[in-house]
Amino acid sequence: MPFRAIRASRTDAGVTTELVMLEDSDLDVGEVTVRVDYSTINYKDGLAITNASPVIRRFPMIPGIDLAGVVEASDSAEFAAGDAVVLNGWGLSQTHDGGFAQKARVPADWLIKLPAGIDTRHAAAIGTAGYTAMLSVLALEHGGVTPDKGDVLVTGASGGVGSVAIALLAQLGYRVIASTGRPEEAEYLTALGAAEIIDRATLSQQGAPIATERWAGAIDTVGSHTLANVLAQTRYGGVVANCGLAQGVDLPGSVLPFILRGVTLAGIDSVNAPKAKRIEAWTRLASDLDLGKLDAMVTTVGLEEAPDVARSILSGSIRGRTVVDVNR
Structure with a gap:
């Protein structure tokens, strides 16, 4: 047919x-x-x-x-x-x-x-973006970033990965800071669970190689200067999960966050991730993602x-x- x-x-x-x-x-x-x-x-x-x-x-x-x-x-x-x-x-x-x-x-x-509780429409709504967001959350957890350790930053917050990441992190009890270049989306991001919203311009230009500690972890979808600044402001022992390159593929930073603060940069690959990791991510999405927020x-x-x-x-x-x- x-x-x-x-x-x-x-x-x-x-x-x-x-x-x-x-x-x-x-x-x-x-x-x-x-x-x-x-x-x-x-x-x-x-x-x-x-x-x-x-x-x-x-x-x-x-x-x-x-x-x-x-x-x-x-x-x-x-x-x-x-x-x-x-x-x-x-x-x-x-x-x-x-x-x-x-x-x-x-x-x-x-x-x-599909795990119980997720139909094909919700599975598509989650898609690669949401599944990548869950892989990023798992990387933070693996690195020991728990809600009591401090704030978690999400860059590219109003996009697909960012939106699902905020909803997941808020559901898990994290205080989430959302970075966006679209201030008109503040109400949307707050409804997803963001506790604070910052202008992406504060991160998108060349910054100091290491700066005041602000967050315990981050999920970055942007790369380039943004990722370098996120690393420079991550707290001692923190984890930054990078899964995107919206600003660029370069990383114009320094090794100082790694050797002075023990910061971990975790790369997130959703394309070739092994099946066991995919099943873990989808199982967690079924239990940890508020489908009402997803629908919104x-x-x-x-x-x-x-x-x-x-x-x-x-x-x-x-x-x-x-x-x-x-x-x-």
Whole structure:
């Protein structure tokens, strides 16, 4: 039966997208066929659609680094028809067709069965951004950053990772400081659980190699000068989890926070994280994320709208999470 998909192609004018009708014979390789309910839009999807970064390594390609849906057919003993599943990262939208389609065929090892309490819409709303936020929280916990140790900073606070990170941290009892360049989102961030909001401009310029201690930990989605300043202001023994590069890929700081304060910089990779870590993250999301707060940060669009929204996310104008209803 034909299904709809967004397909990206490379032309002399750059990367273009179009809505196409495909057949099962067009599906990619894999042991499991998924009837996709929802995808979502992340910063990486914006990079892929605009070709601002060479995310897509094979053309034509169905973009979308996330998908959530129900197993239609399976050659794997691990999955059966009717199982609700989610897939984040791996090769989606890079070397393997992604989630901007009504159907996908994928390797069984890439899939996670949804934990009780999370349906496919909430799974897409969480998406790579929310799953990355949970990996970041786990890194803080692993480093010993507990709520009694002090404040936790979240940069890029109004974005997808930042929004979910604030909701998770607040639910777990942390006092959260939100850094944003969008002061008009103060009410939104406070509703998610932020106790204090600071202007990102206070962190985005070159600063001192080490500065007054302010927070016990941080989740940084920005990189560059922002990350260097976050490290410089982290308390003794603190942990900073970095998972993004919105400001840049450079790190123009010094070793002083590491050798004078014992600060840990934890790198967060959501694309190739092993399955056991993914299951841990999704299990914790089911228990620690307030789905009411998640719903408050979600906007839903149809499949045909997805490329335009993906382009917009790079400008920082998208708040929270955008779910793609592939059947709309």
